[in-house]
Amino acid sequence: MLSLGVDLGGTTARVAVVERSTGRIVASEKQTWTDRSVEAVVSGTAALLNRLAAAHPEATGSVGVGFAGMLRGPVVANAPNLGWREVDFGTPLSAAVGRPVRLVNDLSAAAWGEYAAGAAKGTSDALTVFVGTGVGSAIIAGGSLLSGVSQVSGEFGHVKLMVDGGRLCGCGQQGCLEAYMGGMKLGEWMKEEGLSGTAADLEPLAAAGDATARRLYDFAVGHLALAIANQVTVLNPGVLVLGGGVLSRCPGMVQRIRETVARRSTVASAAAVKIVMASLGDDSGLVGAALLS
Numbered sequence: 001m002l003s004l005g006v007d008l009g010g011t012t013a014r015v016a017v018v019e020r021s022t023g024r025i026v027a028s029e030k031q032t033w034t035d036r037s038v039e040a041v042v043s044g045t046a047a048l049l050n051r052l053a054a055a056h057p058e059a060t061g062s063v064g065v066g067f068a069g070m071l072r073g074p075v076v077a078n079a080p081n082l083g084w085r086e087v088d089f090g091t092p093l094s095a096a097v098g099r100p101v102r103l104v105n106d107l108s109a110a111a112w113g114e115y116a117a118g119a120a121k122g123t124s125d126a127l128t129v130f131v132g133t134g135v136g137s138a139i140i141a142g143g144s145l146l147s148g149v150s151q152v153s154g155e156f157g158h159v160k161l162m163v164d165g166g167r168l169c170g171c172g173q174q175g176c177l178e179a180y181m182g183g184m185k186l187g188e189w190m191k192e193e194g195l196s197g198t199a200a201d202l203e204p205l206a207a208a209g210d211a212t213a214r215r216l217y218d219f220a221v222g223h224l225a226l227a228i229a230n231q232v233t234v235l236n237p238g239v240l241v242l243g244g245g246v247l248s249r250c251p252g253m254v255q256r257i258r259e260t261v262a263r264r265s266t267v268a269s270a271a272a273v274k275i276v277m278a279s280l281g282d283d284s285g286l287v288g289a290a291l292l293s
């Protein structure tokens with residue numbers, strides 16, 4: 001059985017036909033655009049989908065679309081990458097492809113891809129944490145993706161690190177984990193403190209003995225690791241999947257997370273969790289979106 005999935009970014013759509021039983025990508029296409037209007041993105045995505053669907057008539061049923069943003073049913077409540085707010089994307093796309101469309105958060109899609117066909121395969125409970133531009137997570141509990149009543153559970157980047165105040169986060173609140181961690185905000189913080197380079201450069205700078213780099217690194221990575229250890233305590237996952245552009249390039253961060261989970265999560269949860277790196281790379285969201293359709 002085959003399914004159709006879409007991974008929609010700010011400037012690119014990837015569309016694939018995926019084998020449901022294995023998560024294997026049978027065929028895929030990619031398109032880049034500059035016009036970010038809803039009409040242009042709907043028609044561009046629909047054209048890719050219709051072409052792939054015509055070539056693979058066995059791919060019946062609905063389409064899963066992984067989307068970087070906050071969603072409410074077919075409506076994109078907020079997608080900073082595309083500059084969309086309160087946009088009904090699902091309904092016109094569904095009309096254009098003649099089949100139901102399910103929008104899912106991109107991190108949820110990536111987590112589901114890893115759960116169904118990647119690094120977390122075989123468990124019933126998985127926690128996924130990605131540190132790239134920001135900090136995101138998704139929770140699979142008892143074999144189901146946790147969505148919450150407003151479809152925003154797993155917003156791990158916005159757990160608070162202090163009771164009051166703290167650095168301003170992109171969400172408008174203060175003191176969020178993501179205000180200190182992730183390519184965008186950690187990069188800004190480094191610049192303010194006179195450090196050059198990107199978030200992934202902080203680890204080698206700290207290791208080389210730069211005192212400012214050490215202070216920022218210990219704060220940012222220490223709090224990330226502690227927040228993850230607390231999530232492991234609460235959720236008791238079988239697998240913790242780590243990924244994203246920053247974590248995949250910073251082995252010291254991964255090591256700190258391992259040590260902190262071992263030392264600070266409850267004994268039973270620490271003993272049960274297997275900590276692994278995401279294994280599907282850029283395909284996790286595409287595969288997950290198709291399998292969630």
Ligand SMILES: [Zn+2]
Binds near residue numbers: 170171172178179
């Ligand atoms: Zn925030």
